């Protein structure tokens with residue numbers, strides 16, 4: 001597993017646990033019945049527990065600073081396996097406007113183990129124009145900008161997948177537009193050879209799929225490759241201010257390319 005800079009473990013039953021110097025909450029669990037409204041086949045069968053979520057994890061020594069700056073680190077563990085023809089994935093949402101900054105906020109993902117595909121599109125109207133499927137391997141980072149609809153896909157049905165993410169502390173999720181379209185603009189499908197293919201979601205029109213690897217965020221968001229995003233916060237507490245004060249970085253979000 002990639003060294004996240006945090007003493008966190010994930011058990012075979014997807015339970016997220018913490019070492020002595022680390023704090024974290026009781027896990028939230030998403031079950032298959034919770035996410036059916038965004039699936040290709042809402043009656044599909046698959047693992048009962050699809051993903052575990054621990055929002056607000058960190059070193060005990062950092063908790064005061066994280067609270068003061070409204071920054072929050074989350075850890076998620078996704079089951080291996082399939083849901084009908086799809087790999088295990090989240091239902092998809094848009095980050096609500098947070099009171100603390102007055103806008104929707106970005107999210108910074110870092111994969112710890114397995115393979116993830118972060119799918120994102122500028123909105124969940126009928127015509128979002130583009131939908132990106134970004135493949136993320138252990139140690140790699142991807143940033144979802146404010147307002148974009150996104151979901152997380154386990155990109156390898158043979159293994160569980162674990163990731164950490166920086167978010168704002170007073171986060172909120174909007175599900176209505178994504179659920180009204182029964183998901184994002186493309187459905188991931190597990191091909192016979194285990195690779196992931198895509199089926200267009202006919203509830204959207206004219207959307208181009210851009211299937212790609214991660215890019216570097218060094219020039220625009222100053223994220224250093226090869227150093228965990230928690231360690232980068234330890235090294236420079238201001239590093240992820242763009243998550244909690246996205247309005248100051250509007251130039252980056254305009255014409256953003258994942």
Ligand SMILES: O=P(O)(O)OC[C@H]1O[C@](O)(CO)[C@@H](O)[C@@H]1O
Pocket residue numbers: 030051053074076090091092093107152165173
């Ligand atoms: O609310 P949903 O769509 O089930 O997804 C929750 C997922 O999204 C996240 O925001 C990603 O950090 C986590 O809470 C979790 O993996």
